Amino acid sequence: xxxxxxxxxxxxxxxxxxxxxQADLKTFQELDAYxxxxxxxxxxxxxVTGKNVHLQSIETIEAQFGTAxxxxxxxxIKVGMLFSAEIIEKVAELIRNSxxxxxxxxxxxxxxxNSKLLADDAIEVLKEKLLPLAxxxxxxxxxATELLGGKEIQxxxxxxxxxxxxxxxxxxxxxxxxxxxxxxxxxxxxxGEAFLTAEASRIDTVNTSGAGCTYSAAIAAxxxxxxxxxxxxxLAKEFVTxxxxxxxxxxxxxxxxxxxxLRKYGSIQRILTNN
Ligand code: PXL
Numbered sequence: 001x002x003x004x005x006x007x008x009x010x011x012x013x014x015x016x017x018x019x020x021x022q023a024d025l026k027t028f029q030e031l032d033a034y035x036x037x038x039x040x041x042x043x044x045x046x047x048v049t050g051k052n053v054h055l056q057s058i059e060t061i062e063a064q065f066g067t068a069x070x071x072x073x074x075x076x077i078k079v080g081m082l083f084s085a086e087i088i089e090k091v092a093e094l095i096r097n098s099x100x101x102x103x104x105x106x107x108x109x110x111x112x113x114n115s116k117l118l119a120d121d122a123i124e125v126l127k128e129k130l131l132p133l134a135x136x137x138x139x140x141x142x143x144a145t146e147l148l149g150g151k152e153i154q155x156x157x158x159x160x161x162x163x164x165x166x167x168x169x170x171x172x173x174x175x176x177x178x179x180x181x182x183x184x185x186x187x188x189x190x191x192g193e194a195f196l197t198a199e200a201s202r203i204d205t206v207n208t209s210g211a212g213c214t215y216s217a218a219i220a221a222x223x224x225x226x227x228x229x230x231x232x233x234x235l236a237k238e239f240v241t242x243x244x245x246x247x248x249x250x251x252x253x254x255x256x257x258x259x260x261x262l263r264k265y266g267s268i269q270r271i272l273t274n275n
Contacts, residue, residue: 107147154181
């Protein structure tokens, strides 16, 4: 029997099920990868105190990582929300010592409704210690702005420029996601030499919760199946665009994407690219 590739996600648990660990594991399952998890924090808003991020201890994080590594083994690591400088340092150390070569890092900083998913003092550690380990990083526009020390992005040209400048900070492949621009949903991949654009028609919906997590999880899964980085980005764009098109309106504010949509309904649309 052909065993599925093994992916470990190191991220926060999103109690609502749309993002974080939950989105990652659903996506891995859809794409026939064996999913494992290291939960760094629970994201769940307490009704009285309002506390939203409940960190796990360094010991708990190390234990989960060690279990996945020794019990199953890991082909690809995907990293999402880490929150604190201390957790970032530990995760960087664990990855460095692991020998795993394919690392997809979503530099999660700010969630929907501006919920804070990365501490202010953690950005420099993230840039210096963790992101250089990545095969690919996948910042959205606010995250790209943060990585560039506050540089605003308002046009497709500026998005391309941001990809160049972020890549020059010392990262291998940078996918800057232009979901917050108007017009088509355009993302730009840059590896220091060539650009790839991944473009889809905009879908008018509020059901995009966890789309970023789902996109990077799908990239990890396609890489785990042996696709090239460019192929993985285009296939993952198709996966997430289809998941957004079939998202759920459980309430009127914001809903989850539907991770099974591609399998169930087929691709919503062709993804356009410059290649
Ligand atoms: O979508 C960003 C994100 C990532 N990880 C976790 C989250 C969220 C958004 O809420 O909860 C755990």
